[in-house]
Amino acid sequence: MIEVQDIFSKYGDEYYKNHKLPFHIRKVMWNIISCRTSKLGGHIDACEECGHTRISYNSCRDRHCPKCQTLRKEKWIEDRKNDLLPVPYFHVVFTMPEELNFLTLTNQKEMYSILFKSVSETLLELSRDTKYLSAEIGFTTILHTWGQNLMNHPHIHCIVPGGGLSSDGSKWINSKKDFFIPVKVLSAKFRGKFLYYLKKEYYSNAKLKFTAGIEDLKYKDVFRCFLDKLYKKDWIVYCKAPFKSSEHVFEYLGRYTHRVAISNNRILALKNDLVSFKWRDYRDDNKEKVMTITAEEFIRRFLMHILPPKFIKIRHYGILSNRSRRTKLKKCRIILKVSIPKNEFKTKVTAAEFLLKVTGVDINKCPCCSGKMITKRKIEPKISGPPDKNTKTA
Structure with missing residues (x-):
């Protein structure tokens, strides 16, 4: 599946060189390009039982990154449940x-x-x-x-x-x-x-x-x-x-x-410097259509x-x-006779605990033997931050 990250990785450098961008825009571009790659570091987990290893790279956690919103969204909704009347x-x-x-x-x-x-x-x-x-x-x-x-x-x-x-x-x-x-x-x-x-x-x-x-x-x-x-x-x-x-x-x-x-699942293709994506035309009876624009124009619109x-x-x-x-x-x-939850101001849970609660996926369980995965080693980030004016973005 083509992602925003792929488009930024391939064409971000050229776009950056041809356009004067403020630092916070450059930072978002760098975050999306680096998300879940070795640039941001990560950790190596291994199973205590069978020795199966897994490399997990860190997310950028940028609010504009299509990859990093699901867990944040679920946490936000969980926090809002107590507000419902x-x-x-x-x-x-x-x-x-x-x-x-x-x-x-x-x-x-x-x-x-x-x-x-x-x-x-x-x-x-x-x-x-x-x-x-x-x-x-x-x-x-x-x-x-x-x-x-x-x-x-x-x-x-x-x-x-x-x-x-x-x-x-x-x-x-x-x-x-x-x-x-x-x-x-x-x-x-x-x-x-x-x-x-x-x-x-x-x-x-x-x-x-x-x-x-x-x-x-x-x-x-x-x-x-x-x-x-x-x-x-x-x-x-x-x-x-x-x-x-x-x-x-x-x-x-x-x-x-x-x-x-735009979410990654709306992007259909990246070919010959052109990006195709799905969109709904509300002025034409809400019909779903396909739009094709240059990669440069796609980046401009996203930014x-x-x-x-x-x-x-x-x-x-x-x-x-x-x-x-x-x-x-x-x-x-x-x-309105709504019971006030005792755990309204409960302590924070770890990302793994919350992921297990909302998705049923236990990332601490070995996918091979169901043993316990433990962190063996941390992987240090390769790059500390977004580029300056004379450094490439991708």
Whole structure:
């Protein structure tokens, strides 16, 4: 199977030489190329009974690496199980207009921060409104920056419980079956919030960069016209029907939380410097198609979705926020008569123990005789880190 690692290994060096890349991008490329290879080191295990040996190389653990997300995803979902309440859950998606794509690419940290702030305030403020729910809700937000064709498409997925805690904290208020806030109201509020904070960022902080293609936006009159067009546009907010059960919530979260721009199983071929991959065309009745682009273009599209260093892509708000989890979420459990697990703040388990729990695979058992595998020797990493400007990446 062709993987992102294969494409980066074969064409990353040439791409690196032809493009000026910031350090955090070079680091991600190096991590993906080095993942589970001798470059990162590893260890040699041997069976105590039959002597069977196995070499295991270390993973890069980069959040953008397609190979390193499964265990992290399962651990994250396991940690979230205690947050689940016996109420319907909704999936709401807030999407930025495509007119903002160029500005977002050159100002990722600022624009994604505005997106999170606008979405969270929209949901929190409208849910407190007596016209809709008059309660404090909690929800999880997940940032995705790509479309199926790997082009820029920033949007936030929200998993929202169907109800909230009353203002005095004495009762749980259920929402309507078809969601408590009309989509048009969410859209208008979201648009107003986002453009307010965009203007504030433009006029107050002056941190936004205007590169080729959007240079004219640095002129205030041009920027005002740009905003006027965005105010007149209908912003897309989508709300899906509630999940059937708590198991469906976890299944859904597993598909979205630790996803990267493209998974390895979507890549079909790498031939004659061309990459072919599967994608769904949502504008054509959700049909599955095959797209073929140059390896250089594939790398360019993938790198567009590398987040700024330390930028948090999964966030919790309201009664699910870290500040409220032990107080307001606990109160919701009591009101809804949900048993509070004794092991909520349990000690950490090893990766091997967790892998055994979620997959049933015991990596400490010999595949030949079922004896115990023990580590005999560590393999030191060959390279300590990503290249500098004068060093090749692959």
